[in-house]
Amino acid sequence: MSQQENLPFDEEYYQPPYKAVYRESIENAEKFWRKMSEELEWFYPYEKVLDETNAPFYRWFSGGRINISYNALDRNLKSRGNKIAIYWENEKGENIGLTYSQLYNEVNRFAKVLQDLGIKKGDRAVIYLPLMPELPISMLALARLGAIHSIVFSGFSVQALIDRINDAKAKMVITTTHTMRRNKRVELKGIVDQAVEQTPSVENVLVIKRNEEPVMKKKDVLYQDLAKRTGYKKVEVEETSSTDPLFILYTSGTTGKPKGIFHLHGGYGIWTYLTTKWVFDLRDNDVFFNTADIGWITGHSYIVYGPLQAGATVLMYEGVPDYPNPDRWWELVEKYNVTVFYTSPTAIRSLMKYGEDWIKNHDLSTLRILGSVGEPINPEAWRWYYKNIGNSSLPIVDTWWQTETGGIMISATPGLGNYMLKPSANGLPLPGVDADVFTEEGIPTNPREKGYIVIKRPWPGMLAGVWNDPDRYIKTYWSKFQGVYYPGDYAVKDEDGFFFILGRADEVLKIAGHRIGTREIEDILISHPAVAESAVIGIPDPVRGETAVAAVVLKQGYTPSSQLRKELEDYVKKTLGSIVIFGGIYFVSKLPKTRSGKIMRRLVRSVISGQTLGDVSTLEDETSVDELKKVIEEFS
Numbered sequence: 140m141s142q143q144e145n146l147p148f149d150e151e152y153y154q155p156p157y158k159a160v161y162r163e164s165i166e167n168a169e170k171f172w173r174k175m176s177e178e179l180e181w182f183y184p185y186e187k188v189l190d191e192t193n194a195p196f197y198r199w200f201s202g203g204r205i206n207i208s209y210n211a212l213d214r215n216l217k218s219r220g221n222k223i224a225i226y227w228e229n230e231k232g233e234n235i236g237l238t239y240s241q242l243y244n245e246v247n248r249f250a251k252v253l254q255d256l257g258i259k260k261g262d263r264a265v266i267y268l269p270l271m272p273e274l275p276i277s278m279l280a281l282a283r284l285g286a287i288h289s290i291v292f293s294g295f296s297v298q299a300l301i302d303r304i305n306d307a308k309a310k311m312v313i314t315t316t317h318t319m320r321r322n323k324r325v326e327l328k329g330i331v332d333q334a335v336e337q338t339p340s341v342e343n344v345l346v347i348k349r350n351e352e353p354v355m356k357k358k359d360v361l362y363q364d365l366a367k368r369t370g371y372k373k374v375e376v377e378e379t380s381s382t383d384p385l386f387i388l389y390t391s392g393t394t395g396k397p398k399g400i401f402h403l404h405g406g407y408g409i410w411t412y413l414t415t416k417w418v419f420d421l422r423d424n425d426v427f428f429n430t431a432d433i434g435w436i437t438g439h440s441y442i443v444y445g446p447l448q449a450g451a452t453v454l455m456y457e458g459v460p461d462y463p464n465p466d467r468w469w470e471l472v473e474k475y476n477v478t479v480f481y482t483s484p485t486a487i488r489s490l491m492k493y494g495e496d497w498i499k500n501h502d503l504s505t506l507r508i509l510g511s512v513g514e515p516i517n518p519e520a521w522r523w524y525y526k527n528i529g530n531s532s533l534p535i536v537d538t539w540w541q542t543e544t545g546g547i548m549i550s551a552t553p554g555l556g557n558y559m560l561k562p563s564a565n566g567l568p569l570p571g572v573d574a575d576v577f578t579e580e581g582i583p584t585n586p587r588e589k590g591y592i593v594i595k596r597p598w599p600g601m602l603a604g605v606w607n608d609p610d611r612y613i614k615t616y617w618s619k620f621q622g623v624y625y626p627g628d629y630a631v632k633d634e635d636g637f638f639f640i641l642g643r644a645d646e647v648l649k650i651a652g653h654r655i656g657t658r659e660i661e662d663i664l665i666s667h668p669a670v671a672e673s674a675v676i677g678i679p680d681p682v683r684g685e686t687a688v689a690a691v692v693l694k695q696g697y698t699p700s701s702q703l704r705k706e707l708e709d710y711v712k713k714t715l716g717s718i719v720i721f722g723g724i725y726f727v728s729k730l731p732k733t734r735s736g737k738i739m740r741r742l743v744r745s746v747i748s749g750q751t752l753g754d755v756s757t758l759e760d761e762t763s764v765d766e767l768k769k770v771i772e773e774f775s
């Protein structure tokens with residue numbers, strides 16, 4: 140790649156403090172974390188920086204008392220009360236700005252309503268809201284009470300909602316009537332109505348009214364009614380312990396059942412606060428625009444908890460980037476003087492196709508740092524972003540991390556003076572992150588040799604476990620290699636210690652940056668009356684990164700047709716969520732299987748992507764592969 144020559148960042152920019160801070164964090168970890176933790180406010184000091192007695196259930200800052208909502212709001216009231224915490228705008232250009240003190244008031248009022256409805260410390264509430272101000276408000280209100288939120292991305296549908304509510308045994312669901320996408324109404328409450336018929340733990344559905352009258356069901360209560368009665372009163376903050384759960388966020392793994400990743404007030408709080416400063420270098424006059432949805436970890440950590448604890452101003456946009464026009468984001472950057480901009484490779488690729496004229500009419504000169512997250516960024520997208528949005532002069536922080544890691548793990552760190560970029564590289568590990576690349580045998584790879592990325596010691600932002608399933612936590616993350624955390628990504632490391640993350644090493648897809656398991660899609664497909672069996676795999680897509688492809692065996696009495704194909708696609712979207720985008724559904728009479736009856740997804744993938752088949756010695760019936768090949772040929 141040739142963009143190296145154009146990069147203004149060189150070894151001379153790669154200055155301390157990054158190197159010194161990193162070394163300190165590894166060689167003198169205990170002292171380092173003690174110092175770092177002082178930047179936040181504690182109700183009561185902790186005894187131990189890291190409690191390893193029940194490893195791998197590591198607990199950070201145990202014995203201490205801290206509340207993340209307090210650190211985001213109360214702590215900032217004193218010095219930043221009149222500063223904007225959140226700007227919100229929608230597709231139509233309607234907007235509001237909430238100062239820290241206004242946000243504090245809203246959060247307290249919301250917390251009072253929750254309290255009056257019986258929500259208390261340790262209770263779970265599922266939030267199913269679009270990117271409206273009440274989303275961060277309700278999160279911060281629940282956290283203030285020590286209750287646990289579990290946000291379900293509004294692109295998920297009924298079944299996904301049911302599974303998550305039931306696994307978390309949520310007492311409450313918080314929702315609204317709808318959101319708008321491309322000026323079309325997207326129903327939300329109707330989906331909750333269907334879901335709560337199958338979720339016995341839910342006592343109340345708290346409905347936030349927008350510009351239409353909600354149709355109320357028997358468990359529904361209207362937020363505005365209660366809030367009016369409550370008024371603005373201060374609610375005492377719960378002095379949660381560092382190791383009390385803050386939220387559960389369900390994410391996809393290799394089985395059909397999503398994992399409830401949960402994070403704690405202390406470690407997650409410190410990690411999101413510090414990484415926000417290290418990576419995005421947020422200072423008091425910055426405006427941070429993160430285009431992610433809060434329903435994913437990127438929004439949890441870098442719209443809400445990191446930036447607000449850091450006292451920054453964030454911009455939330457409820458809408459799509461290309462409506463009403465493909466310059467919607469650039470319009471917002473100009474209007475709000477955005478200084479730090481964070482988005483996904485998929486979004487960049489989807490905007491590239493509209494050309495540069497949409498950018499030229501906007502003054503983007505306030506920008507100083509660009510970020511990328513969610514999937515590996517391809518060189519074309521990187522170059523386009525760098526040249527057209529970054530004016531060939533801004534650093535792009537390509538941040539690698541996961542729901543499980545709580546916050547960014549590998550990236551450039553402008554906040555620590557490390558602007559060093561390399562084409563396609565994510566960068567160097569953040570302080571405290573002891574990363575390496577291992578071979579299948581668990582030994583470090585040679586430079587530039589492909590292997591699995593691993594994290595060799597605990598870090599404060601790490602997941603606390605898998606909700607209701609401690610064994611799965613150990614099995615998924617701590618068993619592939621003894622004593623090290625296994626993220627499930629392929630990577631290489633070069634001779635300078637730069638990491639390049641190459642993609643998932645398991646059955647997890649990234650469709651437009653959204654994480655979804657192939658088994659989850661299979662489970663939904665086979666719940667359709669026409670489907671007997673299915674195998675889902677991912678194939679590369681030029682814009683979305685990946686899409687799902689299914690090989691489907693129909694039940695007797697059903698015949699393949701394009702209509703049925705469409706029906707299956709719609710069914711998956713309606714049941715699981717609109718985030719599932721198919722690159723094809725192929726009907727076959729049988730799937731390739733081993734003699735013991737296991738579906739050989741590897742072979743399905745090889746056939747569909749036109750690769751060589753590899754070892755077929757365990758294949759029971761070779762005609763299954765021939766048939767699949769034929770079906771694909773006919774189709775294309």
Ligand code: WTA
Nearest residue numbers: 512513514515537538539540541542640654
């Ligand atoms: C992938 C999103 C390459 C990776 C924050 C990881 C990335 C998964 C990057 C986690 C990046 C995320 N470069 N790959 N900058 N960022 N990934 O839990 O495969 O939705 O394991 O968290 O996204 O997805 P999740």
